[in-house]
Amino acid sequence: xxxxxxxxxxxxxxxxxxxxxxxxxxxxxxxxxxxxxxxxxxxxxxxxxxxxxxxxxxxxxxxxxxxxxxxxxxxxxxxxxxxxxxxxxxxxxxxxxxxxxxxxxxxxxxxxxxxxxxxxxxxxxxxxxxxxxxxxxxxxxxxxxxxxxxxxxxxxxxxxxxxxxxxxxxxxxxxxxxxxxxxxxxxxxxxxxxxxxxxxxxxxxxxxxxxxxxxxxxxxxxxxxxxxxxxxxxxxxxxxxxxxxxxxxxxxxxxxxxxxxxxxxxxxxxxxxxxxxxxxxxxxxxxxxxxxxxxxxxxxxxxxxxxxxxxxxxxxxxxxxxxxxxxxxxxxxxxxxxxxxxxxxxxxxxxxxxxxxxxxxxxxxxxxxxxxxxxxxxxxxxxxxxxxxxxxxxxxxxxxxxxxxxxxxxxxxxxxxxxxxxxxxxxxxxxxxxxxxx
Amino acid sequence: xxxxxxxxxxxxxxxxxxxxxxxxxxxxxxxxxxxxxxxxxxxxxxxxxxxxxxxxxxxxxxxxxxxxxxxxxxxxxxxxxxxxxxxxxxxxxxxxxxxxxxxxxxxxxxxxxxxxxxxxxxxxxxxxxxxxxxxxxxxxxxxxxxxxxxxxxxxxxxxxxxxxxxxxxxxxxxxxxxxxxxxxxxxxxxxxxxxxxxxxxxxxxxxxxxxxxxxxxxxxxxxxxxxxxxxxxxxxxxxxxxxxxxxxxxxxxxxxxxxxxxxxxxxxxxxxxxxxxxxxxxxxxxxxxxxxxxxxxxxxxxxxxxxxxxxxxxxxxxxxxxxxxxxxxxxxxxxxxxxxxxxxxxxxxxxxxxxxxxxxxxxxxxxxxxxxxxxxxxxxxxxxxxxxxxxxxxxxxxxxxxxxxxxxxxxxxxxxxxxxxxxxxxxxxxxxxxxxxx
DNA sequence: ACAGTTTCCCGTAAATGC
DNA sequence: TGCATTTACGGGAAACTG
Numbered sequence: 007x008x009x010x011x012x013x014x015x016x017x018x019x020x021x022x023x024x025x026x027x028x029x030x031x032x033x034x035x036x037x038x039x040x041x042x043x044x045x046x047x048x049x050x051x052x053x054x055x056x057x058x059x060x061x062x063x064x065x066x067x068x069x070x071x072x073x074x075x076x077x078x079x080x081x082x083x084x085x086x087x088x089x090x091x092x093x094x095x096x097x098x099x100x101x102x103x104x105x106x107x108x109x110x111x112x113x114x115x116x117x118x119x120x121x122x123x124x125x126x127x128x129x130x131x132x133x134x135x136x137x138x139x140x141x142x143x144x145x146x147x148x149x150x151x152x153x154x155x156x157x158x159x160x161x162x163x164x165x166x167x168x169x170x171x172x173x174x175x176x177x178x179x180x181x182x183x184x185x186x187x188x189x190x191x192x193x194x195x196x197x198x199x200x201x202x203x204x205x206x207x208x209x210x211x212x213x214x215x216x217x218x219x220x221x222x223x224x225x226x227x228x229x230x231x232x233x234x235x236x237x238x239x240x241x242x243x244x245x246x247x248x249x250x251x252x253x254x255x256x257x258x259x260x261x262x263x264x265x266x267x268x269x270x271x272x273x274x275x276x277x278x279x280x281x282x283x284x285x286x287x288x289x290x291x292x293x294x295x296x297x298x299x300x301x302x303x304x305x306x307x308x309x310x311x312x313x314x315x316x317x318x319x320x321x322x323x324x325x326x327x328x329x330x331x332x333x334x335x336x337x338x339x340x341x342x343x344x345x346x347x348x349x350x351x352x353x354x355x356x357x358x359x360x361x362x363x364x365x366x367x368x369x370x371x372x373x374x375x376x377x378x379x380x381x382x383x384x385x386x387x388x389x390x391x392x393x394x395x396x397x398x399x400x401x402x403x404x405x406x407x408x409x410x411x412x413x414x415x416x417x418x419x420x421x422x423x424x425x426x427x428x429x430x431x432x433x434x435x436x437x438x439x440x441x442x443x444x
Numbered sequence: 445x446x447x448x449x450x451x452x453x454x455x456x457x458x459x460x461x462x463x464x465x466x467x468x469x470x471x472x473x474x475x476x477x478x479x480x481x482x483x484x485x486x487x488x489x490x491x492x493x494x495x496x497x498x499x500x501x502x503x504x505x506x507x508x509x510x511x512x513x514x515x516x517x518x519x520x521x522x523x524x525x526x527x528x529x530x531x532x533x534x535x536x537x538x539x540x541x542x543x544x545x546x547x548x549x550x551x552x553x554x555x556x557x558x559x560x561x562x563x564x565x566x567x568x569x570x571x572x573x574x575x576x577x578x579x580x581x582x583x584x585x586x587x588x589x590x591x592x593x594x595x596x597x598x599x600x601x602x603x604x605x606x607x608x609x610x611x612x613x614x615x616x617x618x619x620x621x622x623x624x625x626x627x628x629x630x631x632x633x634x635x636x637x638x639x640x641x642x643x644x645x646x647x648x649x650x651x652x653x654x655x656x657x658x659x660x661x662x663x664x665x666x667x668x669x670x671x672x673x674x675x676x677x678x679x680x681x682x683x684x685x686x687x688x689x690x691x692x693x694x695x696x697x698x699x700x701x702x703x704x705x706x707x708x709x710x711x712x713x714x715x716x717x718x719x720x721x722x723x724x725x726x727x728x729x730x731x732x733x734x735x736x737x738x739x740x741x742x743x744x745x746x747x748x749x750x751x752x753x754x755x756x757x758x759x760x761x762x763x764x765x766x767x768x769x770x771x772x773x774x775x776x777x778x779x780x781x782x783x784x785x786x787x788x789x790x791x792x793x794x795x796x797x798x799x800x801x802x803x804x805x806x807x808x809x810x811x812x813x814x815x816x817x818x819x820x821x822x823x824x825x826x827x828x829x830x831x832x833x834x835x836x837x838x839x840x841x842x843x844x845x846x847x848x849x850x851x852x853x854x855x856x857x858x859x860x861x862x863x864x865x866x867x868x869x870x871x872x873x874x875x876x877x878x879x880x881x882x
Numbered sequence: 883a884c885a886g887t888t889t890c891c892c893g894t895a896a897a898t899g900c
Numbered sequence: 901t902g903c904a905t906t907t908a909c910g911g912g913a914a915a916c917t918g
Contacts, residue, residue: 026891038906040891110906127905160906162892342776464909476888478909548888565887598888600910 011147014140017049018149021100024134024156031210034156035168038079038108046136046151047100048089058141060089062101066108068135068152075124078111079132079158089138101136108158128167129188131155131175155183166261170245177202191241196224196234199244203260210264212276219283226285226307227256254310263305266312270340279303279368279377282314290329292369293319299366303349306334316349318364330364346381349374449585452578455487456587459538462572462594469648472594473606476517476546484574484589485538486527496579498527500539504546506573506590513562516549517570517596527576539574546596566605567626569593569613593621604699608683615640629679634662634672637682641698648702650714657721664723664745665694692748701743704750708778717741717806717815718752728767730807731757737804741787744772754787756802768802784819787812 022045025033036042046062064085067078083106089099135152155175157168171188177199178192200220208214215223224234226249231237245257252259263282267275274280280303284292293300298321306313313334320328335348353361368377375382460483463471474480484500502523505516521544527537573590593613595606609626615637616630638658646652653661662672664687669675683695690697701720705713712718718741722730731738736759744751751772758766773786791799806815813820 037891161894163894164905165892338780342780475909601912602887603910 011145014048014050014052014142014147015149018136018138018151019047019049020134020136020151020153021045021047022102024153032165032169032172034154034172035165036108036156036158037162037165038110038158038160041083041105041107043102043104044106044134044153045093045100045102048098048140048149051098052142060099060138060140061086062089062136062138064103064106065135065137067132069133076130077127077158078113079108080111081134082107082109110160125188126167128157128159128164128171130157131171131185131187132158133183133185152183155185155187166258167245169261170257173202173206174241174244188241193238193240194244196228196237196239199239200224200234206260206264210268211272213278215283219281222283222285222288223260249307252308252310258310259307262310262312264312266314266337266340270337271314271345273381274345274378277377280314281369286317289317293317293329294327296370297321297367299364300369300371301365301367302369304331306336309334309336311337314345316352316365320364344381344383346378347383349378350382449583452486452488452490452580452585453587456574456576456589457485457487458572458574458589458591459483459485460540462591470603470607470610472592472610473603474546474594474596475600475603476548476596476598479521479543479545481540481542482544482572482591483531483538483540486536486578486587489536490580498537498576498578499524500527500574500576502541502544503573503575505570507571514568515565515596516551517546518549519572520545520547548598563626564605566595566597566602566609567629568595569609569623569625570596571621571623590621593623593625604696605683607699608695611640611644612679612682626679631676631678632682634666634675634677637677638662638672644698644702648706649710651716653721657719660721660723660726661698687745690746690748696748697745700748700750702750704752704775704778708775709752709783711819712783712816715815719807720752727755731755731767732765734808735759735805737802738807738809739803739805740807742769744774747772747774749775752783754790754803758802782819782821784816785821787816788820 022043023033024036024042024044026036026040026042028043044064048060064081066081067076070076070078083103085103085106087101087103089101091097091099093100093102133152133155135150138149140147140149155172157171159165159168174191174194175184175187178194179187181187200215200223203223204215204220221234224231224237227239227243228234228237243256245255248254249256249259254262267280271280275282282303282305284302284304286304289302289304292302296319299318301316301318303314303316306315313336315331315334317329317331320330322328332352335345339348349365352363352365354364365374367373460481461471462474462480462482464474464478464480466481482502486498502519504519505514508514508516521541523541523544525539525541527539529535529537531538531540571590571593573588576587578585578587593610595609597603597606612629612632613622613625616632617625619625638653638661641661642653642658659672662669662675665677665681666672666675681694683693686692687694687697692700705718709718713720720741720743722740722742724742727740727742730740734757737756739754739756741752741754744753751774753769753772755767755769758768760766770790773783777786787803790801790803792802803812805811
């Protein structure tokens with residue numbers, strides 16, 4: 007009988023963890039005053055149970071955690087609901103809580119600035135718990151379960167930080183509920199973290215990170231090493247401290263890129279046309295022996311909101327070669343021009359000269375149009391021609407070659423790659439661009 | 445004594461009408477769940493009055509208007525507040541209500557779809573009223589006053605429609621409170637409306653509309669006439685019906701332009717560099733005898749969100765001339781490139797040729813840089829050169845000349861100007877633009 | 883099905899609090 | 901004062917509702 011009791015108790019679980027959007031890629035981060043859903047379920051089928059309405063009540067922080075400085079919340083919305091069979095695909099009982107909202111309960115005493123473990127809000131963990139009563143024959147059982155720890159934010163700008171906490175927690179914590187996890191967060195092995203990072207990409211897009219890409223990330227974190235698998239990385243280095251010479255963390259940088267991919271060129275990413283994570287040093291190594299016009303796409307290392315650039319090689323008549331890159335494209339550009347069109351039409355303009363098209367082959371040697379052609383925008387504007395009184399225009403991005411170039415002698419190879427400012431001499435600066443329209 | 449009573453009663457007025465933002469250019473349009481302010485005032489100074497706290501209570505639709513289909517609202521926030529001297533610059537008593545909010549009070553019965561006067565929500569007028577009690581010697585006076593009629597919206601997308609109602613009402617209604625105004629709204633004389641439209645610009649920018657600009661608007665509404673002053677325009681034509689071949693009204697079109705000016709080039713507008721409201725026919729007349737490279741700026745007539753284009757004249761060696769325009773620039777372009785920079789760098793690119801700079805003189809004959817030079821962005825990027833490893837880029841807009849041009853024979857003059865599609869032959873179509881970057 | 887209307891929510895800016 | 905956090909709300913889009 008005790009066995010049965012325990013069995014039933016352990017059968018009351020949270021099937022769908024608390025989540026802001028049904029298909030959200032970032033569960034367990036909840037924003038105040040925004041709706042979220044959560045779905046507890048009873049895994050055992052006991053037909054007789056259905057006679058009694060099993061009302062489930064949702065609560066947050068029922069057993070209130072470390073009172074000090076911890077924010078308090080209440081759940082608004084229909085937080086008490088009966089279990090039913092219809093919401094469950096597999097039979098059995100469950101409750102699909104929807105349109106719940108969290109509201110901070112401002113307490114006069116003990117504001118955030120306590121002496122204790124002053125966690126930032128995105129490190130504060132909270133639990134959504136559920137209670138119900140099961141009547142089975144002559145048995146009355148109080149059942150209780152709870153979600154994994156959730157992070158509560160108040161603005162979308164905190165979403166990625168909150169998600170970092172959830173990811174770190176679930177990567178490293180075997181406890182189901184360790185509310186003080188971030189008081190002293192454990193370090194992670196690169197072998198663990200790299201798998202997690204790759205999963206971030208494979209769960210958000212149709213492509214994970216390959217070994218070369220992960221190696222680039224590892225080198226960025228640990229510096230050049232023989233083998234990164236056993237390197238340790240701290241929580242702070244992962245998500246709290248800024249990258250050298252930047253004002254954003256490693257995690258924010260990476261997520262900015264992932265966002266950029268999802269919003270503007272997931273198709274091209276899915277096709278594997280973007281190497282993306284490659285050091286400037288390695289990029290140079292890859293390109294220098296390729297034919298002129300060979301290029302690759304690389305993510306910017308200096309933009310918080312994600313940036314992508316392309317780099318190509320030009321072999322000069324005198325046997326020297328040049329590696330050139332454009333200033334990274336950001337969402338500002340990409341909202342106006344799809345990446346495929348940028349690559350398609352990219353030109354170098356020299357003042358008073360015919361523009362050049364430097365991009366010919368996607369590394370290693372795929373003709374540009376073969377790689378990107380399927381995403382080129384239809385030029386059926388032809389049809390509209392006769393109906394249009396205006397000179398058609400498109401936004402483009404240009405730069406111009408100045409009359410004098412930096413002497414080739416200054417071009418050095420293998421300059422420190424993670425010090426962008428120092429590798430400036432690797433590239434000729436081509437002056438300003440001009441605005442032009444027809 | 446009755447005289448005194450009436451005097452005092454009429455001295456209780458609304459000094460600042462209900463308004464969402466303190467400096468809003470669109471008072472009397474309130475959005476549900478958004479904060480607004482309103483400030484009633486007692487114009488007479490009665491020192492003895494100060495002994496008694498005068499609590500003012502704010503209400504909406506106290507004497508509820510035509511019940512049918514009319515929405516009901518409640519005021520949230522501190523809607524009861526004592527008058528004081530401090531909020532008043534001129535002495536005397538007033539209350540500065542702030543952080544008030546409107547919330548719809550959903551009534552089960554009689555939804556919007558009644559048989560009666562089914563006004564759209566932006567034609568529904570509501571009143572915010574204020575009550576207080578004045579104790580003066582042995583006199584107890586109940587005072588009451590109310591705002592001008594307000595329009596209540598639920599989304600910013602309804603703001604301009606709501607503002608249209610407020611403007612039409614205050615232009616034509618001499619009653620202070622005519623809640624049924626839009627059941628049968630009166631028509632307006634162009635002499636009234638033109639003044640109102642000009643005031644829209646002068647109150648939002650530092651420049652009103654001049655006679656030529658207003659004449660263009662009148663022709664757009666009434667067709668070519670000798671004199672527009674006595675033309676009548678209906679409420680529907682002003683703000684409800686779509687312009688021919690467009691899916692937005694005259695008012696929405698005009699406000700879209702005003703928004704564009706305010707957001708992206710108010711300085712240039714204030715300087716009077718933008719003729720803006722000019723028909724294509726008149727534009728042609730103005731430009732055709734000017735020297736090659738003379739151009740003017742004109743607002744697009746086919747964009748709801750505002751668009752601006754420029755048109756220039758080119759005299760060919762054979763004595764013919766061409767009038768050319770670019771496709772209108774919209775907020776999409778202007779968020780990336782300031783208008784002054786567009787004009788500055790504008791180029792026509794012919795495939796395999798050196799780009800041309802067709803814009804030389806702002807109509808009638810001001811050298812381009814003299815007119816716009818003060819707004820050119822500083823080219824101190826020079827300084828950053830050495831620190832930048834990338835080829836600098838800027839977004840530009842381009843089109844390209846196709847190899848074959850439309851035969852000049854097809855160029856006709858004076859084609860109907862308000863039928864854009866027909867005037868297509870006035871312009872050579874110059875083919876597609878290309879995307880380019882360095 | 884649909885149009886008018888409201889709700890929802892991201893992302894920026896401003897306000898608030900410590 | 902500066903930084904962390906919350907609030908405000910414009911604008912695009914989804915959801916609602918007769």
